[in-house]
Amino acid sequence: xxxxxxxxxxxxxxxxxxxxxxxxxxxxxxxxxxxxxxxxxxxxxxxxxxxxxxxxxxxxxxxxxxxxxxxxxxxxxxxxxxxxxxxxxxxxxxxxxxxxxxxxxxxxxxxxxxxxxxxxxxxxxxxxxxxxxxxxxxxxxxxxxxxxxxxxxxxxxxxxxxxxxxxxxxxxxxxxxxxxxxxxxxxxxxxxxxxxxxxxxxxxxxxxxxxxxxxxxxxxxxxxxxxxxxxxxxxxxxxxxxxxxxxxxxxxxxxxxxxxxxxxxxxxxxxxxxxxxxxxxxxxxxxxxxxxxxxxxxxxxxxxxxxxxxxxxxxxxxxxxxxxxxxxxxxxxxxxxxxxxx
Numbered sequence: 001x002x003x004x005x006x007x008x009x010x011x012x013x014x015x016x017x018x019x020x021x022x023x024x025x026x027x028x029x030x031x032x033x034x035x036x037x038x039x040x041x042x043x044x045x046x047x048x049x050x051x052x053x054x055x056x057x058x059x060x061x062x063x064x065x066x067x068x069x070x071x072x073x074x075x076x077x078x079x080x081x082x083x084x085x086x087x088x089x090x091x092x093x094x095x096x097x098x099x100x101x102x103x104x105x106x107x108x109x110x111x112x113x114x115x116x117x118x119x120x121x122x123x124x125x126x127x128x129x130x131x132x133x134x135x136x137x138x139x140x141x142x143x144x145x146x147x148x149x150x151x152x153x154x155x156x157x158x159x160x161x162x163x164x165x166x167x168x169x170x171x172x173x174x175x176x177x178x179x180x181x182x183x184x185x186x187x188x189x190x191x192x193x194x195x196x197x198x199x200x201x202x203x204x205x206x207x208x209x210x211x212x213x214x215x216x217x218x219x220x221x222x223x224x225x226x227x228x229x230x231x232x233x234x235x236x237x238x239x240x241x242x243x244x245x246x247x248x249x250x251x252x253x254x255x256x257x258x259x260x261x262x263x264x265x266x267x268x269x270x271x272x273x274x275x276x277x278x279x280x281x282x283x284x285x286x287x288x289x290x291x292x293x294x295x296x297x298x299x300x301x302x303x304x305x306x307x308x309x310x311x312x313x314x315x316x317x318x319x320x321x322x323x324x325x326x327x328x329x330x331x332x333x334x335x336x337x338x339x340x341x342x
Contacts, residue, residue: 059314062307063087070303089290090312093281094274100319103255103271106183111250113190114198118246119239121193122205123231127217137206143199148259156263159185185264196253196260201246208242209235248327252320275316282308 057077066081074080090096125137148155161176162184163169168176179185189195193202212235220230236243261272274281286300286308 056314059310063090063311063314065307067301067304067307070301070307086307086311087315089282089285089308090315093278093285093308094271094312094315095269096315099269099271099274102269104319106186106268106270107251107254110186110190110195110254111247113187114193114195114201114250114254115243115246117191117193117195118198118201119205119236119243120231121202122207122242123209123235125202125206126209128227140199140202144197144203148196152259152263156180159188159264162188179264181265181267183265183268186260189260195250196257197249201250204242204246205239208239212238244327251323255320271316275313278312279305279309282312 061077061079063086064082064084065075065079065086066083068081069075069079072080121140125133125140159179162179163176168174179188186195189198216234216238217230220234225233255271258272258276261268261270262276266273282305283300286305290300
């Protein structure tokens with residue numbers, strides 16, 4: 001009897017030891033799998049980050065290189081002769097600070113108009129029922145898919161002879177008012193929710209307002225508020241996530257826009273226009289100021305011109321980089337909350 005108990009105890013001990021070893025092996029495998037996944041994740045994140053940051057690192061390196069470092073094959077990122085001359089020349093060629101002020105004033109104005117008009121349009125599509133609502137919203141979505149370049153000719157002709165409801169022709173007998181080389185085309189497009197990427201912004205607002213409870217509007221209606229009062233006093237203050245998202249997108253895209261700027265405002269001193277003319281202006285500046293204009297037929301070194309152009313591009317996007325450093329947390333939160341609500 002004692003022998004049987006002893007054998008049973010040995011079996012139980014072996015079973016517990018086996019289970020213990022199995023549990024330990026499972027934990028080891030789990031930790032090893034987590035370690036491998038963490039390493040893979042960090043390698044993937046570092047690789048993607050390097051691909052994104054690498055062009056900025058190259059431009060930052062070029063901005064502080066001297067002319068002597070252009071043909072030095074031993075230099076890759078860190079320059080041997082550190083200098084600020086490229087930045088000084090690029091600032092003068094771009095006329096940076098006056099151009100930046102004019103650009104920011106224009107971009108902020110268009111951003112406010114675009115956000116306000118698209119918020120109203122999105123609220124109307126989300127909360128009001130009217131004949132053809134789905135068809136009109138389908139056309140709004142279609143504007144996201146259709147490139148703006150396909151509408152370039154009719155848009156240009158429309159603002160070259162702008163005539164609202166044919167009133168100018170009726171009163172004066174002329175074909176219309178030429179709004180080219182002015183801020184009016186962009187202002188009109190932004191104020192009427194037809195500006196840059198307006199279809200996407202209307203879609204964002206519409207999806208957000210559709211997710212808000214209808215009881216809010218019913219309570220406001222009982223209190224005597226109309227549709228406009230409900231929008232400005234109740235709905236819009238609660239739409240902070242889409243407002244931040246749309247304002248940031250509108251600011252960045254308007255700041256970087258070259259299509260509408262070249263078509264409507266080619267003579268305006270805005271940042272996209274200055275960037276487009278940067279290679280030619282840099283070549284002229286180097287020939288006349290750096291080389292002293294001794295030989296009018298002499299052409300500047302194209303590699304040196306490319307250095308100034310790269311430095312100018314880095315300076316031009318620096319306001320966007322600085323802005324992103326301050327608002328990245330709010331931007332990520334707003335995009336996340338907009339997607340969840342929509």
